[in-house]
Amino acid sequence: MKEEIQVAVVGAGPAGCTAAEVASYRGAEVALIERKSEIGSPVQCGGFLPEAHELQALMPRARLPQTLQDIPERCILHRTHLQRIYSPSGESKExxxxxxxxxxxxxxxxxxHRAARAGARxxxxxxxxxxxxxxxLSGRFSGFLRPQIVIGADGPLSIISRSMGNPSGERGICLEYEMADIDIDPDAAEMYFSADYxxxxxxxxxxxGEDLANVGVGVRASYLxxxxxxxxxxxxxxEHPVAGKMLRGGEVMAVMRGLVPASGSAGSVQKDNLLLAGDAAGHVMATSGGGIPLAMVxxxxxxxxxxxxxxxELALREYQSRIREEFGKELDRSVQIRKMVDMAMKSDRLMNALFAALSPDQMKSVMRAQIPAALGIAREPKDDSDREGIALQKTRRNKT
Ligand SMILES: Cc1cc2nc3c(=O)[nH]c(=O)nc-3n(C[C@H](O)[C@H](O)[C@H](O)COP(=O)(O)OP(=O)(O)OC[C@H]3O[C@@H](n4cnc5c(N)ncnc54)[C@H](O)[C@@H]3O)c2cc1C
Known part of the structure; x- marks a missing residue:
């Protein structure tokens, strides 16, 4: 392989594969570099991905890649229709x-495969x-590449992000079991909040499936x-009073662990000829830990x-502003909301109170990072045309 390549993408997860496909499709000469022997394996993910219309509501300004909208059935294991959230006291809202x-x-x-078909190496x-x-490069391919552009899509411990001088932000540490022979509600993806668990x-x-699930826990090291x-x-x-009844007695079929960025966007996502995408850039909704959709956008x-x-046709610095345009606001808000919820997370009593104060609809909006005012986050309007700032201020006044 020749050293002078136009684009090198480091990491073949959802961010890297999508970047490689799109750049190749538009005529660039691309190498997609992945340290895993088998792309996609071992899995380090729960695999939950809202349907395209839900994602569009989550990120109204984002253009979803086709591969996020039409996923082949062979890649879909199951479908759910509800999200159910449990408070520390075991109350649920859905x-x-x-x-x-x-x-x-x-x-x-x-x-x-799509990236390869579009022409990526x-x-x-x-x-x-x-x-x-x-x-x-070391491993199956070794040697040097001198790319005109490097896209760092190399996950939460990104070497490209580090080389750009970004500090390593806070991360969630996760452990997940695939469990079989359990008595779950196959229609609901469930989240359980509790300082104990x-x-x-x-x-x-x-x-x-009917009796099969990914069961996991994700926490921040500082709370552990x-x-x-x-x-x-x-x-x-x-032992969990609700989940334990469904899970106890099941069999663990697989164990997965991994990290999830929890601080929002890295300080800089473009420097010189380096771009960051996905977990490498902190592109993960802090309210849910969901990162697949943002990584692909x-x-x-x-x-x-x-x-x-x-x-x-374009300067590379355009990248940062395009990201901001498409989902920057939602990502920032998710971090704001997470910081508010952090305070409540310090005690189950506060968490129960917050839970009781939110209707299921408000909870859905919080998960979508859409109603910071409900959690007491409000900002002053920037000017008379800042409708959102004015609306937040009104909501705050109505509440007091
Ligand atoms: C336990 C767990 C459960 C999760 N559940 C969900 C969920 O249900 N829904 C959801 O939306 N998100 C979930 N996430 C988050 C989601 O997995 C990530 O946000 C998503 O995979 C990000 O995609 P990415 O392409 O940015 O990074 P990754 O998928 O991490 O891909 C990065 C790739 O880069 C490769 N790489 C790293 N360094 C190098 C190197 N030096 N050279 C070559 N290759 C390299 C890695 O091997 C990896 O394949 C979960 C995460 C964890 C840990």
Whole structure:
């Protein structure tokens, strides 16, 4: 493979595969570099992905890639219609959300296949490192690449983000079991909040079928104290007053662990010829930990900007503003909301009170990062045309 390549994409997850497909489709010469021997495996994800119309409501200004809208049935393991949220006291509230649960192994391979078909060179089992404008490859492919553009889609521990000088933000640490022979509600994706079982985060049950589910816990290290994540998850499975009844006695079929960025966007997502997309850029909704949709939208934008830059149509700094335009506001708000909820998370009593104060509809809006005013977050309007600022201020006045 020749050293002078136009675009090198590091990481073949949803962000990298999407970026590689889009840039290749638009005529760029692309290498997609992935350290895993098999793209998509091992899986480190719950696979929950709202249907396209739900995603569009979550990010009204984002252009969803086709691959987020029409996912082949072979990549979808299950569908859910409800989201149910439990307070620490075991009360639940639910609201309709049409969800798909994707098989990440199949889905990532599908996305990589699309990138290859668009013309990208796919390099699995190959690790990249970045020094002084040179990508060093080791593994199945070794040698150097001198790309005109590098798209860092290399996940939550991104080497590309680090080389840009971004500090490592706060991350959630997650442990997940695939469990079989359990007595769950196959129609509902469930979240459980509790300082005992998931300090500074939540536990979840994502159905994969009638008696099969991904069951996990994600917390922030700063809340964990001396507790160990496996102990927390085992205790959730065995002892949680609601979930324990469904899960106890089930069989653990697989164990997955991973990190989820929890601080919102990295300080800079573009520097010189480097772009960041997906987890590498902190593109994860802080209210839910869901990162697949943002990763794919960011990947699409990175691919478009890279291809346009190579044709002399655009400066690379456009990338940051395009990201902001499409989902920056929603991402920032999700972090604001998470910070508010953090205070309540310090005590189950406060969390129960917050839970009681929100209707199911408001809860859905909070999950979509749409009603910060309900949590007491309001800002002054910037000027007379700032309708949202004015609306927030009115809501705050009405509440007091
Ligand atoms: C336990 C868990 C459950 C989750 N559940 C959900 C969920 O239900 N729904 C949801 O939307 N999100 C979920 N997420 C988050 C979601 O998995 C991520 O946000 C999403 O995968 C981000 O995609 P990405 O392409 O940015 O990064 P990734 O999918 O992490 O892909 C990055 C890729 O880069 C590769 N890589 C890293 N470094 C290098 C290197 N130096 N050289 C070559 N390759 C490299 C990695 O091997 C990896 O394949 C979950 C995360 C965890 C940990």
């Amino acid at each position: 609201f309709p959300v049409a969800g798909r649960v994707v098989d990440r192994r199949a889905f990532d391979r599908f996305l990589a 796919v390099l699995p089992a190959t690790r990249a490192s970045w020094t002084d404008g040179v990508l060093q 998931a300090p500074g985060g939540y536990a979840w049950i994502i159905p994969l 104290a001396s507790q160990k994540l496996p102990d927390l998850l085992d205790r959730f499975v065995q 960011a990947g699409r934008i990175a691919g478009e900007v890279a291809a346009a830059y190579l044709k002399g």
